[in-house]
Amino acid sequence: MLHFSADDIDRALTFPGLVETLRTAFREGAVQPVRHHHTVERAKGTDSTLLLMPAWTDFKAAGAGADGHIGVKIVTVSPDNNDIAKPAVVGLYLLLDGITGEPQALMDGPRLTQWRTACASALAASYLAREDASKLLVIGAGAQCRFLARAHAAVRPIKEIRVWNRTPANAETLAASLRDEGFEATAVSDLDAELGWADIITAGTISTTPLVKGARLKPGAHVDLVGGFTPGMREADDDAIAKARVYVDTRAGATKEAGDIVQPIAAGVLTADAIVADLHELARDQKPARQSADEITLFKSVGAALEDLAAGIAVYESLKPKA
Incomplete structure (x- = not known):
């Protein structure tokens, strides 16, 4: 072996x-x-x-x-x-x-896990993010977030990366690491403002309080939620779910384990039938991907074996x- x-x-x-x-x-x-x-x-x-x-x-x-x-x-x-x-x-x-x-x-x-998680998000973005998406906001500064930034840059023409974290020093550490790899990356402090700046928002946290606010998202944004892996974790609020066309990696996993899907369904904000597609359906061209330049798309990943x-x-x- x-x-x-x-x-x-x-x-x-x-x-x-x-x-x-x-x-x-x-x-x-x-x-x-x-x-x-x-x-x-x-x-x-x-x-x-x-x-x-x-x-x-x-x-x-x-x-x-x-x-x-x-x-x-x-x-x-x-x-x-x-x-x-x-x-x-x-x-x-x-x-x-x-x-x-x-x-x-x-x-x-x-x-x-870091590789496959990041590349699954990038795979989703290849269907859901605007082709001209160049501004990436990374929420979180753990090891997974470095991989998420690099993966999104592999499928979209990312020109600028901004990093937000509850601990500013950690955001700067990640931004410096990305700069060392040749990216134009900076740490930021005003999350609400940056939500309205970004073409792609990728979140890799274990937050139980929503960080991505639908009211702050601009038309055409793509939201990539990676961190929450239990029903009690939440990275986006109900408004973000309601405003977006929602996609998941697998329906069985997301509707059972992902707080960003489970909680809105329980609250009546989202129905299981309203989930547009999973990655199987996108890869097989069975369900529609992004339909217009202005629509907001949201992808929730919980991980698939x-x-x-x-x-x-x-x-x-x-x-x-x-x-």
Whole structure:
């Protein structure tokens, strides 16, 4: 069995390449049960979360003779880790042979997640953001946000990036990192003002209080919500949901786990039927993407095991010893 570190994954993948890999994966499909989501209760501090995300090649659809793969990601989310200078999200990805079940590779889970999450958002933006979108607002300054900025820049002509975070120093750190990569990036302090500036807004936080206000969005904006992965988390308010054409990565996951979808449905602001499309339907041209230059679009991502599987296979195929 091969072992791939975060650096190995960085060597194996590119943002344009993985966006196209995910486009193909969503078009062709895979078997992906809704992820297992377990609360690990703690006597002191904040509870942790254990996530198990399995997926495997759809052998029935592929036909006889297909080999394929099985994959599972095991992740823990421990918010209190930030207090001891450790990442909140840690985990591993295990890739197996699709026929024999033999382990093929063990990979750094957080890095694979950062790549596939960012590229899923970029895939959605390739359908939903205006083709001339050049102004990107990043809400949040964690490790995922750096990947989100780079991925969006791979599918749209991003000329300027602004970063907002509750802790201004963290926003400046991320902006400096993006400047080192050649982007024109600055840290900003007035979130409401920046919402009206941006062509694309990408949010990667664990906020339970809405940060993206619909009243502040300009015509033609695209909103990309990534951070909230439980029904209690929320990054956009009801007004943003009501004003936008809403899209999701998977209907089953978003309507069960995403606070930005679950809460508006419960409040009667949104209905499940009003969700225009998921990534499967967009990739297969079954449902409409952006319809006009002025409409507001909103994409909610909670993560799909198919994304991990496709990214894991891409890493494995790139780095495995050549015969």
